Amino acid sequence: MIEFKLPDVGEGMHEGEIIQWLIKEGDAVAQDQPIVEVQTDKVNAELTAPTTGVVKKILFSEGDIVEVGTTIFTIQEENEMSVPENDSMEEDIPNAQSGNVKGIAEHITSKPVFEAGRVLATPFVRQMAREMKVDIQQVIGSGPAGRIIESDLQKFKENNSITRESAHHKDDRILQEKDPMKNADQAKGTENEWEERILLKGIRKKIAEHMVKSVSTIPHVTHVDELEMDRLKELKDQLKAYSDDKDIKLTFLPFFVKAIVIALKEFKTLNASIDEKTNEIILKNYYHIGIATNTNEGLIVPVIKHADQKTIFQLADEIRQLAAQAREGKLSINQITGSTFTISNVGPIGGMHATPIINYPEAAILALHKMEPRMVVRDLEGVIRLMMNMSLSFDHRLIDGVTAVHFTNRIKELLENPIRLVVEMR
The missing domain is CATH 3.30.559.10 (Chloramphenicol acetyltransferase-like domain)
Known part of the structure; x- marks a missing residue:
């Protein structure tokens, strides 16, 4: 079990505020996948998973102030995991066999990055995207595990017809053409979970x-x-x-x-x-x-x-x-x-x-x-x-x-x- 301690990401910082957790307990994550956003008095930093595995415990809530060196979450490495002896596991995890960790690891690392709703990119690249006025969610990453690098932003800027959204939602568009009302209702429902709209009146x-x-x-x-x-x-x-x-x-x-x-x-x-x-x-x-x-x-x-x-x-x-x-x-x-x-x-x-x-x-x-x-x-x-x-x-x-x-x-x-x-x- 690895204890992830809050690092010094701000040139001598002493503490940071947990701004947003990008995962939840029990999530399988890949190495270098974004886990949490932390704000200091100097920078906003996106901290990533130190290894491939499963997030076991989140120790602080969003808004908490944490001192440098304090453990903020724990992660169980893939080589520590074992598969329970039941048939349902084989159905849920591709290539899994009793006692075979390889199947779990392949399941974790093969998960597309955009399934979490967030692309892989360093804080520097994200800042660069904002300055270029590029929607980083639409950029296709060419780095390891689909990570977006600087050249991807330049390429997208030159030819913005190639987007992550078009690649990811191709099947969804086909489905919507078959049943547009059904998918419109689904989109509306998702929006209502995140926003509440009140008519400005009276x-x-x-x-x-x-x-x-x-x-x-x-x-x-x-x-x-x-x-x-x-x-x-x-x-x-x-x-x-x-x-x-x-x-x-x-x-x-x-x-x-x-x-x-x-x-x-x-x-x-x-x-x-x-x-x-x-x-x-x-x-x-x-x-x-x-x-x-x-x-x-x-x-x-x-x-x-x-x-x-x-x-x-x-x-x-x-x-x-x-x-x-x-x-x-x-x-x-x-x-x-x-x-x-x-x-x-x-x-x-x-x-x-x-x-x-x-x-x-x-x-x-x-x-x-x-x-x-x-x-x-x-x-x-x-x-x-x-x-x-x-x-x-x-x-x-x-x-x-x-x-x-x-x-x-x-x-x-x-x-x-x-x-x-x-x-x-x-």
Whole structure:
């Protein structure tokens, strides 16, 4: 029994990731037949069988990280194998006789390479095929055991009418001519085992079209900053008793809406859009804030109309109602259109920062990320604070980087000192 240990295939590599097993336990393999694909920090390598025999044990799964020198599979050599004394073996293995290993060896080595669905070739030749834009599965190998070599690629490039596919599937084409429907069903069934196709329609299709238009039309730039949330959390906790009395679930989001509205009034280009037909900038003096909401049908953006005219509690209640209606599919057209600025609150899910896509034709979108205690420096001393990141994507046709930073600085000022937020709300 041979133990195959992971070799150093990457110039001093220490470990590799198992990307794909090309065989399974119990498979008969020929010497130099590809067994497994391994990825290191430098190369992708295809490791081959050290001898002809049968794969007895696979010790790692795809995705596992393995150190160099660790046994990853075992193989039983052909000269170690014996034939069980039963008549069925003679029927299954050509030329096999009781106690005769030669029949087994001939059975193993005579198996066509393409029966495994993969041609024999070194990683170098495979890379060469990709650079030449040659489908290596269609090339006929002239090397040992049908291995594809460099000259085979050149020959195929010059005369691509000679392909492995045509040689291998000649009989299949004849069969299909006799019974085309039967073979069409078989091909369809095979495809369905590997792929699942879902029609792009409805909300998901609209989202896709909207995102493509946004990215292809608007030059996106993203600015990331962080907030200290301790004081805002204290204020929210103090208001909890009042919100409970009103049966309202108070979150941080209404405070962000109010701070953003105050900042939008001072930095008008972030509450604007471009009329591409008239080549005009539209500065909007109303503040309709979209709240990106995840649903089973995709991302929906219900809109809080005239957010500047609503209290913290009113905003909290409306956000809750709109989110519930979005998930139930009960929003009206009026409730999902007309936003002037969008907030994407991914904090409950996680993540440190992102590059959110602007909700066309708006000029900017703000993503809010998870809150967590972090070590920060205050007055030259390390202290722990409740921190949150925010990512602002903005339309660089309308907004310069300096303006974007001033905008997020204003939001920081209001939320990190919530007494100022309360004073400036109107």
